[in-house]
Amino acid sequence: MTEKKIPVILDGDPGHDDAIAWVVAASDPRFDIRAITTVAGNQTLAKVTYNARRIATLLKLDCEVAAGREVPMCADLIIAPNYHGESGLDGPRLPEPKMPESELSAVELMAKVLRESEEKVVIIATGPQTNVGALLVSHPELKEKIALISTMGGGLRNGNWTTSAEFNILVDPESAYIEYHSGAPLQMCGLDVTEKAQIFPEEWEKIRAIGNPVARTVAEWLDFFFIHLKELGWEGATLHDPCAVLSLIYPEVFDIRDYYVDIDLCGRYTRGATVPDYTGVSGQKPNCKAVMGLDRERFVEILAECCRKFDGWEEF
Ligand code: BDR
Ligand code: CA
DSSP: OOOOEEEEEEEEEEHHHHHHHHHHHOOOEEEEEEEEEEOSSSSHHHHHHHHHHHHHHHTTTOSEEEEOOSSOOOOOOOOOOOOOOSSOOOSSSOOSSOOOOOOOOHHHHHHHHHHHOOOOOOEEEEEESHHHHHHHOOOGGGGGGEEEEEEEEESSOSSSSSSSSEEEEEEEOHHHHHHTSSSSEEEOHHHHTTTEEEOOOOHHHHHHOOSSSHHHHHHHHHHHHHHHHHTOOOOSSTTTTTHHHHHHOOOGGGGEEEEEEOEEEEOOTTTTTTESSSSSSSSOOOOOEEEEEEEHHHHHHHHHHHHTTTTTTTOO
């Protein structure tokens, strides 16, 4: 009997680590990628949507690619060219997109996929939570079709854009608030795990040496992504977004715990913080599975295994 695939929507703002997350998703036959949706974050919506179409072409994905909103729900957009460059995905040359942008908006495409799917669908959201928040508000009836929202965002102990807030949540805290209060099943890969999910330069040299065009592109994305991280003192590149994919299919590699987590919207210094209730003092039941740690060496091995799946692919 063939194993049932997991239907997924990839929602993100590629972005080097989003792109690597999508390589991982495309490499694993357990995933059935039903749609790609984009959200403004690492760069403007037009840039990340163009990048998403180029990545989908590189990976030979034949799903629709739809653009989301140009701005967060309430806040002004913040972008991250310091990490991802002017294009949002600086570094290696990529193929030009073969598919057009969908005529549907991101939320319309997400809703269509959920409505038409016989099974519940996993949304892997690796950018600001703008599309997911808008989906939950505009289509509450589809919440029951969501198997899980697997997010990269937040950090229970620290931030990275401010002391308290991680970039994806800080860009659109209101959408994250809606998500965390929606009752939809939620898994959170915050900085607690993703800053431990580092790959070191000698390790991505081994990925480059795999030699196929996708593995080589992953290594070149890491070359670029590491430039700013190295300036900040990191010894490796932090693979934030791939955690939101790999924690789904390799849960044994991760340390996953149930917590009640709230989103701070109005703190003078702490807006966008993901605030955990460690002690149960809030009296609230857990609203998410928070991924707190991982077996880093196994994680890097799995990434290399994913890259090897593209052996035999022709140069683009
Ligand atoms: C998150 O911010 C973005 O720059 C990355 O793509 C990742 O999703 C890490 O804070
Ligand atoms: Ca991202």
